[in-house]
Amino acid sequence: DIQMTQSPSSLSASVRDRITITCRASQSISSYLNWYQQKPGKAPKLLIYAASSLQSGVPSRFSGSGSGTDFTLTISSLQPEDFATYYCQQSYSTPRTFGQGTKVEIK
Amino acid sequence: EVQLVESGEGLVQPGGSLRLSCAASGFTFSSYAMYWVRQAPGKGLEHVSVISSNGGSTYYADSVKGRFTVSRDNSKNTLYLQMGSLRAEDMAVYYCARESSVVVTATPRKKYYYYYMDVWGKGTTVTVSS
Numbered sequence A: 001d002i003q004m005t006q007s008p009s010s011l012s013a014s015v016r017d018r019i020t021i022t023c024r025a026s027q028s029i030s031s032y033l034n035w036y037q038q039k040p041g042k043a044p045k046l047l048i049y050a051a052s053s054l055q056s057g058v059p060s061r062f063s064g065s066g067s068g069t070d071f072t073l074t075i076s077s078l079q080p081e082d083f084a085t086y087y088c089q090q091s092y093s094t095p096r097t098f099g100q101g102t103k104v105e106i107k
Numbered sequence B: 001e002v003q004l005v006e007s008g009e010g011l012v013q014p015g016g017s018l019r020l021s022c023a024a025s026g027f028t029f030s031s032y033a034m035y036w037v038r039q040a041p042g043k044g045l046e047h048v049s050v051i052s053s054n055g056g057s058t059y060y061a062d063s064v065k066g067r068f069t070v071s072r073d074n075s076k077n078t079l080y081l082q083m084g085s086l087r088a089e090d091m092a093v094y095y096c097a098r099e100s101s102v103v104v105t106a107t108p109r110k111k112y113y114y115y116y117m118d119v120w121g122k123g124t125t126v127t128v129s130s
Helices: none
Strands: A004-007 A010-013 A019-025 A033-038 A045-049 A062-067 A070-075 A085-090 A102-106 B003-007 B010-012 B018-025 B033-039 B045-051 B058-060 B068-073 B078-083 B092-107 B110-120 B124-128
Touching (some): A004 A085, A010 A019, A033 B110, B018 B092, B033 B078
Antiparallel strands (some): A004 A019, A033 A085, B033 B092, B045 B058, B068 B078, B092 B110
């Protein structure tokens, strides 16, 4: 199975901050990398697919980059509704493994 | 509206069984592979099982292999997860999710299919306790 490792596990930030979350795969996965946002008690929501494509309806302050083994999710100007947990997930092979999550909290 | 609705939530004793259902609407259910993903309390997301669009191919995580069975009825637009020999570590919120794909044509002979879970149900809770 491909292991996905996110960093940091949590971060504290303020509204309007720019934040970056990193995801590393245990082997090359080309651009087969997705990002999800999850709020407490809710289902995950797709933000980014194929490493850098923005899902329809997702604000443009979210962006993704990377290929191979190293990927990043950037929120250019953090908004109050962005405080949540973010997961990366590879779709290069089955099982579709997820990172352990990054919790973004209010400073 | 594209929607997935899970049902079958319950409290089960260790060793017991439970069947989860996931009703799909608003899209052509028979065209998509479908996933079960679970989340234990306070933990991350785990891919439990997947079934191909026609039901001919399935996958199970090692943690549930031999105990869980995924199936689908495309005539009823419904996905199922039959869970048996339940353990405390199976206690979680179970989500069903649709996997979509986008094709990128790099060259006339080379196409790449990128997969992602774009529709999720709200989840159903399985509690395993005596």
